[in-house]
Amino acid sequence: MQIAQDKTPHALLLSGQQGIGKWHFAESLADYLLCLSPKADLACGQCRSCQLRLAGTHPDKKWCMPDEPGKAIKIDQVRELSGFIAKTSQQGGKKVVLLGPVEQLNINSANALLKSLEEPAGDTILILVTHVLSGVMATIRSRCQLLPLASPSTDVALEWLQQLQVEDASTLLRLSGGAPLIAKNMVEGDYLDHLTVFISILERLSNPSTTPESPDVSMANQWLPLSINHLTDWWLQLIHSILTEAAIEASLAEEDSAVSSTHQNSLSVSQGVARILYAGRTFNKQWLCKFSDKLLALRQQQLSGANPNMQLLVEELLLDWQIIVQRS
Ligand SMILES: [Zn+2]
Structure with missing residues (x-):
């Protein structure tokens, strides 16, 4: 799949069955988007941005997921995102948010996310992940570019x-x-x-x-x-x-x-x-x-x-x- 660094939509929604590697894909995509000199659709692993990421201290990369598997994503976690989105990127490149599973947003946190999706995001790209596309609010779905990932045979x-x-x-x-x-x-x-x-x-x-x-x-x-x-x-x-x-x-x-x-x-x-x-x-x-x-x-x-x-x-x-x- 081709995603040019400069043409990535503001919000992507990756969907597909649980356990087929959507998070791995989302992470690689985030790393690629943050990389300052990507090679052949992959992060270089050597630039300043990649080094920060590998050290786990990249200031422009943020995760938003349940505290415990199977629990809901809380509204406070989603509210933190708007602060992150409003700030300018610390490394001068893009900022990336990885959020999911989207179906585990409760109604309040889903509405908070909707607000973030409606506001101008500047250099931030939201990568949302869902195991159950039908469990995602239609208003969220319609504001994202959908990217369905097939299960392996x-x-x-x-x-x-x-x-x-x-x-x-x-x-x-x-x-x-x-x-x-x-x-x-x-x-x-x-x-x-x-x-x-x-x-x-x-x-x-x-x-x-x-x-x-x-x-x-x-x-x-x-x-x-x-x-x-x-x-x-x-x-x-x-x-x-x-x-x-x-x-x-x-x-x-x-x-x-x-x-x-x-x-x-x-x-x-x-x-x-x-x-x-x-x-x-x-x-x-x-x-x-x-x-x-x-x-x-x-x-x-x-x-x-x-x-x-x-x-x-x-x-x-x-x-x-x-x-x-x-x-x-
Ligand atoms: Zn790099």
């Missing part, structure tokens, strides 16, 4: 993950909704342990012959350390896979091949996923859709700062799932 994503030697890349890629960066992060920290707990419980519940008659408190307890965001994301991806038949054929083939895997965690995860998808063939599609709406609503409430009783919530969700399984 499954083959390309798999090849990249395999180069990084990520075990069971195809299962993780499915649970991440085809987003390679999310799939890669799944093997870090205790993420995979949590995922294993999630899948093993859900696998037991998804088989009509092994699902208990009544809610099982010990199962719910095992899910308590999981974050609501992870729980809802994984569950939504599984339901999406169940509802798209093609995924099930693929996962059955995968279960056979997974036996050769050496990684104990991902071995049980990919087998568990395959069994859930297999059992899911008989689930009532309408109930699955209804349940997935419930999970989406939960996700929204989390964004607006809800703090539900995790124990009650998990028991309720498990019971919903048991009912879907038992009535199939």
Whole structure:
């Protein structure tokens, strides 16, 4: 893509699925725009501006993102931007703001951003990033040049993950909704342990012959350390896979091949996923859709700062799932 340094629009809105590298792209673009002698569409890495940036002290580059992942971008953070925009550039070049995810602006901070977009920005370029374009206010969208970024194909994503030697890349890629960066992060920290707990419980519940008659408190307890965001994301991806038949054929083939895997965690995860998808063939599609709406609503409430009783919530969700399984 060609973006001439002197012809960049005042505000760009990068959109695309989460985990495909939009932030990496936005950062490179910002670095290029700040560079005093860019070479072949890239920052030179050597000029005064690049050196400041590499040291993390560039005065003309500003980030505006939630304090914690999944939380809202606050109005005070957006208000700070207008001061930054009004100042003249300290290095004599452009100033760049990186802001996102735009859908995580609450109504007040979105209105504050709108004001910044309406005012003359001089030498400032705003690079906005969104994972959910439909979640961005139309008035914000209409003031930006849209730049949709496509997701990589499954083959390309798999090849990249395999180069990084990520075990069971195809299962993780499915649970991440085809987003390679999310799939890669799944093997870090205790993420995979949590995922294993999630899948093993859900696998037991998804088989009509092994699902208990009544809610099982010990199962719910095992899910308590999981974050609501992870729980809802994984569950939504599984339901999406169940509802798209093609995924099930693929996962059955995968279960056979997974036996050769050496990684104990991902071995049980990919087998568990395959069994859930297999059992899911008989689930009532309408109930699955209804349940997935419930999970989406939960996700929204989390964004607006809800703090539900995790124990009650998990028991309720498990019971919903048991009912879907038992009535199939
Ligand atoms: Zn440079």
